[in-house]
Amino acid sequence: VVRPFNEIPGQWKNGLVNLYNFWKLDGFKNLHRIMVQNFNTFGPIYREKIGYYESVNIIKPEDAATLFKAEGHYPKRLKVEPWTSYRDYRNRKYGVLLKDGEDWRSNRVILNKEVISLKMLENFVPLLDDVGQDFVARVHKKIKRNGQNKWTTDLSQELFKYALESVGSVLYGERLGLLLDYIDPEAQHFIDCITLMFKTTSPMLYIPPSVLRRIGSKVWRDHVDAWDGIFNQADRCIQNIYRELRLETGTSEKYPGVLASLLMLDKLSIEDIKASITELMAGGVDTTSITLLWTLYELARHPSLQEELRLEVAAARAASQGDMMEMLKRVPLIKGAIKETLRLHPVAVSLQRYITEDIVIQNYHIPAGTLVQLGLYAMGRDPKVFFRPEQYQPSRWLRTETHYFRSLGFGFGPRQCLGRRIAETEMQIFLIHMLENFRVEKQRHIEVQSTFELILLPDKPIILTLKPL
Numbered sequence: 499v500v501r502p503f504n505e506i507p508g509q510w511k512n513g514l515v516n517l518y519n520f521w522k523l524d525g526f527k528n529l530h531r532i533m534v535q536n537f538n539t540f541g542p543i544y545r546e547k548i549g550y551y552e553s554v555n556i557i558k559p560e561d562a563a564t565l566f567k568a569e570g571h572y573p574k575r576l577k578v579e580p581w582t583s584y585r586d587y588r589n590r591k592y593g594v595l596l597k598d599g600e601d602w603r604s605n606r607v608i609l610n611k612e613v614i615s616l617k618m619l620e621n622f623v624p625l626l627d628d629v630g631q632d633f634v635a636r637v638h639k640k641i642k643r644n645g646q647n648k649w650t651t652d653l654s655q656e657l658f659k660y661a662l663e664s665v666g667s668v669l670y671g672e673r674l675g676l677l678l679d680y681i682d683p684e685a686q687h688f689i690d691c692i693t694l695m696f697k698t699t700s701p702m703l704y705i706p707p708s709v710l711r712r713i714g715s716k717v718w719r720d721h722v723d724a725w726d727g728i729f730n731q732a733d734r735c736i737q738n739i740y741r742e743l744r745l746e747t748g749t750s751e752k753y754p755g756v757l758a759s760l761l762m763l764d765k766l767s768i769e770d771i772k773a774s775i776t777e778l779m780a781g782g783v784d785t786t787s788i789t790l791l792w793t794l795y796e797l798a799r800h801p802s803l804q805e806e807l808r809l810e811v812a813a814a815r816a817a818s819q820g821d822m823m824e825m826l827k828r829v830p831l832i833k834g835a836i837k838e839t840l841r842l843h844p845v846a847v848s849l850q851r852y853i854t855e856d857i858v859i860q861n862y863h864i865p866a867g868t869l870v871q872l873g874l875y876a877m878g879r880d881p882k883v884f885f886r887p888e889q890y891q892p893s894r895w896l897r898t899e900t901h902y903f904r905s906l907g908f909g910f911g912p913r914q915c916l917g918r919r920i921a922e923t924e925m926q927i928f929l930i931h932m933l934e935n936f937r938v939e940k941q942r943h944i945e946v947q948s949t950f951e952l953i954l955l956p957d958k959p960i961i962l963t964l965k966p967l
């Protein structure tokens with residue numbers, strides 16, 4: 499028989515006590531490890547309450563399937579209050595990331611066609627390929643200049659630029675110029691603001707921003723400054739395109755970018771377009787760059803795998819005569835490597851939905867309206883889900899039988915990551931160009947772990963050496 503909701507194991511009786519214990523464990527930075535620990539203690543389902551934030555946590559792919567079947571027509575994630583509070587405070591519209599209900603759906607349907615449909619890939623690929631080529635040219639130049647025939651560095655700043663240049667080229671149909679020698683200080687400021695925005699979000703997840711605002715706390719002020727910087731820079735980019743579009747006469751053949759396409763389509767209000775373009779621009783920086791950094795780190799630790807990938811890329815290049823669209827169809831192991839990186843180093847520690855109907859998971863009844871979280875980080879490292887989870891093995895993704903609700907790095911269903919196609923393509927192209935040009939190595943063995951700053955980040959700098967082939 500099905501057991502009642504109240505019998506789900508876990509600590510959910512006293513939210514404030516739990517918040518205090520969470521804080522003592524430095525939970526703000528360790529959320530992912532605490533979740534692993536909880537699954538070890540309580541089993542594959544546990545209930546939790548931290549502060550005012552209550553959830554049921556699950557880890558099994560079959561249970562994820564049950565969860566997503568109950569997400570309803572307007573799937574709803576945990577509301578990230580610092581983000582909505584900022585917009586309310588500054589009187590700005592929510593974009594697709596923060597909208598809910600019918601407003602979300604109608605915007606998302608239109609954005610899907612312009613951002614995540616497979617049809618758009620042929621427009622995006624040439625733009626992203628240019629950025630990839632410029633990135634390797636930039637690295638070659640750095641290596642020539644330093645005269646050592648190699649470059650040892652923390653690549654994260656370079657990767658932020660690559661990621662912003664990539665998403666910018668797709669959104670605006672033109673280059674921002676971040677891979678040039680002298681970059682616009684405003685663009686650098688934008689990058690710094692995104693990092694600060696994420697960093698200041700996590701401490702506010704458990705304490706209502708309205709309280710922090712009233713007491714004038716520093717974390718809230720920093721958060722507002724960060725979003726102000728993000729919106730100001732996005733507004734400048736959007737204004738540029740808007741102006742250019744009004745001056746333009748006649749129809750040009752060239753793909754004009756996501757923003758111009760949306761403006762010409764004229765199905766969303768300008769304010770809605772601006773809100774979602776800003777979210778896409780901000781969501782497109784730290785996510786892909788950190789995933790690429792983790793991938794390079796894994797390739798440096800696995801030299802023979804790196805060679806295997808290089809051979810795949812060379813064969814794909816030969817077979818497609820350099821046509822990048824064709825090449826992307828011939829690199830399954832590169833795609834497996836990206837999945838494998840997201841398994842061990844997911845950007846999102848969990849996926850969540852407020853379920854819209856009663857469900858039964860692990861023989862417990864869970865009522866409609868409950869926030870159910872899939873522990874994505876914990877699932878990726880669970881030996882009951884993945885054979886030898888500690889091993890980085892891109893080839894495991896070539897066997898189709900391992901896929902069922904296991905590859906969830908971008909979320910699932912109609913509410914999944916809107917930037918997914920851009921992110922995947924941008925990362926595949928990056929790895930192709932890097933493998934064709936450089937060998938990646940690392941010095942001594944330093945174990946790098948994840949730290950939670952809303953997204954999961956490396957807890958220390960990753961220092962890599964790039965050597966021209």
Ligand code: HEM
Pocket residue numbers: 575594595596606665777778779781782783785786789840844845846849850907908909910911912913914915916917918920921
């Ligand atoms: C949502 C992951 C890159 C924009 C999400 C979600 C995840 C995710 C897990 C929540 C999905 C769900 O609840 O089912 C990632 C990962 C990335 C990445 C792993 C790269 C490695 C990007 C990029 C952009 C972007 C490049 C922008 C171009 C968004 C937006 C949403 C979202 C706008 C909200 C969609 C909605 O609510 O309808 N992402 N993301 N992401 N992501 Fe990404």
Ligand code: 2DC
Pocket residue numbers: 575576578595703776777778780781782785845846847848849850915952953
């Ligand atoms: C963080 O407990 C942990 O893709 C919380 O590109 C639950 C939670 C809710 C929403 C998640 C968030 C976590 C991690 C970061 C995500 C976010 C939804 C979208 C966002 C996964 C798991 C992200 C990084 C977007 C951000 C776009 C934004 C900068 C405009």
